[in-house]
Amino acid sequence: MKNMRTPWLSFLLSVMVMIQCVASAIVLNEASVFSETTHLDTGGLSRESFPEGFLFGTATSAYQVEGMADKDGRGPSIWDEFIKTPGIIADNSTGEVAVDQYHRYKEDIDILAKHNFEAYRFSISWSRIFPDGAGKVNWKGVAYYNRLINYMLKKGITPFANLYHYDLPLALEKKYQGLLSRNVVKDYADYAEFCFKTFGDRVKNWMTFNEPRAPEPYIVAHNLILAHATAVQRYREKYQEKQKGRIGILLDFVWYEPLTRSKADNYAAQRARDFHVGWFIHPLVYGEYPKTMKNNVRDRLPTFSEEEVKMVKGSLDYVGINQYTTYYMQDIGPRQPQKDLSYQQDWNVGYVYEKNGVPIGPLEYSGWLYNVPWGLRKALLYIKERYGNPTVILAENGMDDPGNVTFSKGLHDTTRINYYKDYLLQLKQAVDDGANVVGYFAWSLLDNFEWRLGYTSRFGIVYVDFKTLKRYPKMSARWFKKMLTRKKH
Numbered sequence: 001m002k003n004m005r006t007p008w009l010s011f012l013l014s015v016m017v018m019i020q021c022v023a024s025a026i027v028l029n030e031a032s033v034f035s036e037t038t039h040l041d042t043g044g045l046s047r048e049s050f051p052e053g054f055l056f057g058t059a060t061s062a063y064q065v066e067g068m069a070d071k072d073g074r075g076p077s078i079w080d081e082f083i084k085t086p087g088i089i090a091d092n093s094t095g096e097v098a099v100d101q102y103h104r105y106k107e108d109i110d111i112l113a114k115h116n117f118e119a120y121r122f123s124i125s126w127s128r129i130f131p132d133g134a135g136k137v138n139w140k141g142v143a144y145y146n147r148l149i150n151y152m153l154k155k156g157i158t159p160f161a162n163l164y165h166y167d168l169p170l171a172l173e174k175k176y177q178g179l180l181s182r183n184v185v186k187d188y189a190d191y192a193e194f195c196f197k198t199f200g201d202r203v204k205n206w207m208t209f210n211e212p213r214a215p216e217p218y219i220v221a222h223n224l225i226l227a228h229a230t231a232v233q234r235y236r237e238k239y240q241e242k243q244k245g246r247i248g249i250l251l252d253f254v255w256y257e258p259l260t261r262s263k264a265d266n267y268a269a270q271r272a273r274d275f276h277v278g279w280f281i282h283p284l285v286y287g288e289y290p291k292t293m294k295n296n297v298r299d300r301l302p303t304f305s306e307e308e309v310k311m312v313k314g315s316l317d318y319v320g321i322n323q324y325t326t327y328y329m330q331d332i333g334p335r336q337p338q339k340d341l342s343y344q345q346d347w348n349v350g351y352v353y354e355k356n357g358v359p360i361g362p363l364e365y366s367g368w369l370y371n372v373p374w375g376l377r378k379a380l381l382y383i384k385e386r387y388g389n390p391t392v393i394l395a396e397n398g399m400d401d402p403g404n405v406t407f408s409k410g411l412h413d414t415t416r417i418n419y420y421k422d423y424l425l426q427l428k429q430a431v432d433d434g435a436n437v438v439g440y441f442a443w444s445l446l447d448n449f450e451w452r453l454g455y456t457s458r459f460g461i462v463y464v465d466f467k468t469l470k471r472y473p474k475m476s477a478r479w480f481k482k483m484l485t486r487k488k489h
C-alpha cells in the first residue's frame, strides 16, 4: 500500500492529520465542554445519601505519582531496584518522573478541591525522609511533605497520610533483608515516630502500611504486624492525646463468594477471606491469627508472645479497606500437608470466575479486576459483623483503562462512571445496614505508574498525558463533582 501512495494522496493524508491535530487541540483546550453537554447520571446518589461528616477523597501512593525518585536527597526504595530487572515492567518504564506530583502538587490539590472532594490519601516515601532507612534525615524530603500538607490544608483538603506503600528503603533490604528481619520493627517505628512528631500537628489521619496483595511469607507479615503495632503504641503513648488524631492500617480485600451453597464451598470462601484480610485484621482485633490459617499453616505460622499480643490486639483506631473485585471460591478437596507448602497452596481453594457460563462481572483491562459491585457491600458487612463494626474508610476503589486508550475515549470514561455509581450505591446500602464506614477514596486521582503494568494501565479520574504530564479531568471527575455538590442552605 505504501508504494501505491501518490503525492496528492499523501498531501491529503497530511491535511487530514493536521485537521485531526487541530480538532484534538480544540478538545484539549475545551475539555470542559462535555460537562455541560453530557448528562451525568448519579443514580440518585448525592452527598446527602451519606451520613453527616462522611468524607470523599482520592488516593495515590508516593512512588506512583511523585517522581524525583533519585533527586533532592531521596534514597532508593526496593522498587527503584526491582524496576531494573529486565522485562519486569510491562513498558520498561520507571517511577523516576512518574506524574511529577513533587512539582505539580498544587495543581493536583486544586483539581481535587475543584471537584468537591475534601480528602486526599497520599503516602510518604520512607526513603525520601530517611535515605538510608534510619539515621540521617533528608530535610528536603521533609520540606516537600510540609509543602504538600500545608497546601492541602489551605485548600480545605484533609490529609490521610500512609507511611508505607510497598516502598521499603533499599538500604534496609541490603542491611538485613528488610521485612524478613525483626530489625525492621524498630527502624519502622522510628521513622513513623519522626512523621508523627514532624507532621502530626497537621495530619490527623495516619495509616501505617498498605498491605501488599502479592503472596508474602508469613515472617514478613508477622514483622509487618509488629512494626504496625509498635508504631501505633508510640503514637498513642506520645502523640495522640495532644495531636488528637487516629491511626490504622490499609488492607486489600477481595470479596470471596462461595461458588455454590455447599458447606465445602462455604468453608473454602471463609479460608480465602481469612488468608487474605483475616491474616492482618484478625490479629489486630483479636490478638491472634485466624483458626483456618493456624490449621493449614501449622508451625510455619509465627505466634505472638504474650507481650506482643497485648500490643497487637486493639492496635487500630480505624481500618482502611481497599476493595475492587470479587471471585468465586470452590472447594478442591483435601490437600497434602507434607507436600504443598506454599502460601497459595495453604489456602487450599479453587478460584472460579464464572458460574453456569456467566462471568462474575465484566473483566476490566488489568486482567484481575472483575466489576462486581455487590461484593463491596458484602465485604463491608463482613468486616462489620466479624470484627466488631470497626470504623472503616473504603480506602481504594476504582478501575482501569488501557494506557493507549485514545484521548477522547480516555476522557469519556462512561464505564468508569458506571463502576463508581454502582459501587457507591452498594456502599450506601452497607452504611444504611449499619457498617461504620466514614469515608470513601477513589483510586486514583491521576493516571500514574501502575507498578508492573507501568504506564499501560490508567486508573485515574484525571487523564495524564504521559509525555507532557498535563492533567485533564475525565468525565468521571465531573461525575464526582456533580454527585458531591453541596446543597446551598
Ligand SMILES: *[C@@H]1O[C@H](CO)[C@@H](O)[C@H](O)[C@H]1NC(C)=O
Pocket: 086, 087, 090, 091, 092
Ligand atoms: C522491554 O525490555 C525487554 C528486554 O529487557 C524487551 O524484550 C521488551 O521488548 C521491552 N518491551 C518494551 C515494551 O519496550
Ligand SMILES: *[C@@H]1O[C@H](CO)[C@@H](O)[C@H](O)[C@H]1NC(C)=O
Pocket: 402, 404, 405, 406
Ligand atoms: C493498544 O495496545 C494493544 C496491545 O499492544 C493493541 O492491541 C491495541 O490495538 C492498542 N490500541 C490502540 C487504540 O492503539
